Amino acid sequence: MIPELRRRAYLGAMQVASWLPRTVLPFAAPSRPELLEPPQADAAADTPVEPVAAPAVARDTAPAPPVERPKIEVPRPGAQPRQVAAVVEEPAPVEEKPARVAAPPPRFALQLLRAGDCALLVELPTGQPFQSRDPAYILLKDLLRAAGLPDSPQLLGEPVRWPLLVRGNLDQGPEAALEFVQSFVAARLEEQPSTCLWLVGLPAIRFAGEGDEHSYNRELQVDGLGACWALPGLELLMEEPARKRELWQAMQRVRQRWLA
Structure with missing residues (x-):
């Protein structure tokens, strides 16, 4: 199981605002009661919405390339979390001074x-x-x-x-x-x-x-x-x-x- 902070980070990246676990998760925050209530019917939802005509687009304008979204790996239940390797900058090599060799004693x-x-x-x-x-x-x-x-x-x-x-x-x-x-x-x-x-x-x-x-x-x-x-x-x-x-x-x- 993964810690709560990392779990929330994964859900936020997937744009998941509400979710309910099927089992009790260790190290997880308690569920909020308001999330268990059914969604209320919106009166404005029954009002028909007139379609709005999209602005004309010039034929010469090329369509914008699709934006590639980063692939997010969703952890499965019971799977071990993948260790995220930290990128550590290696220090610049330090030039070692040669050891001073003692001169032999004169005679x-x-x-x-x-x-x-x-x-x-x-x-x-x-x-x-x-x-x-x-x-x-x-x-x-x-x-x-x-x-x-x-x-x-x-x-x-x-x-x-x-x-x-x-x-x-x-x-x-x-x-x-x-x-x-x-x-x-x-x-x-x-x-x-x-x-x-x-x-x-x-x-x-x-x-x-x-x-x-x-x-x-x-x-x-x-x-x-x-x-x-x-x-x-x-x-x-x-x-x-x-x-x-x-x-x-x-x-x-x-x-x-x-x-x-």
Whole structure:
């Protein structure tokens, strides 16, 4: 059986004003008593009505096409009502942004040193602290003597090795490494200020001076660290001796900072 509201909608569509069910319908409104009374005779119905002549229609006028009425399906007693599918507008597809892939943590080892009025953040080629007979350490001593600085630099803290943790969910990407290295060096320079900070090696330039390989032999101004000088790595200078000439020319301009 169908609900009362839908039943009335069907009857209204069929232009049925009065109807009586043969059986009691569930969920139906009670019948109105006035519908059960016989229709009263209309006195005017006995009066003959004179036919009215229809207006003449031009022969050239084409007859209007018949109006098609929508077909209405009348529910039968005992039949299950047909489910009316609701038309739902599908939402417009939303472009999904690709998930951000976490950058792998960089790997490097840096040692902070002090020579005279300069601080040095040097890349450790082997990842281990310098030894007196290491070729890289001997080259560093030669650079300090050429710059007019003491050739026996003082260690400032333990080496900084990245990543800090082998396991765990801690973010150790490039941005975290940059923030850590700059904070570490700034804390040491606050204790012992320096005239110029040497950044020796690409990891030192990238994660302390926010530079790259194009910053070699240039001066950088870094917030919190002051004036910095970017140098190629010691291992790179040994592999490519031609870089020492450009380094020496740049040193002639920069050394006035600590010799003054």
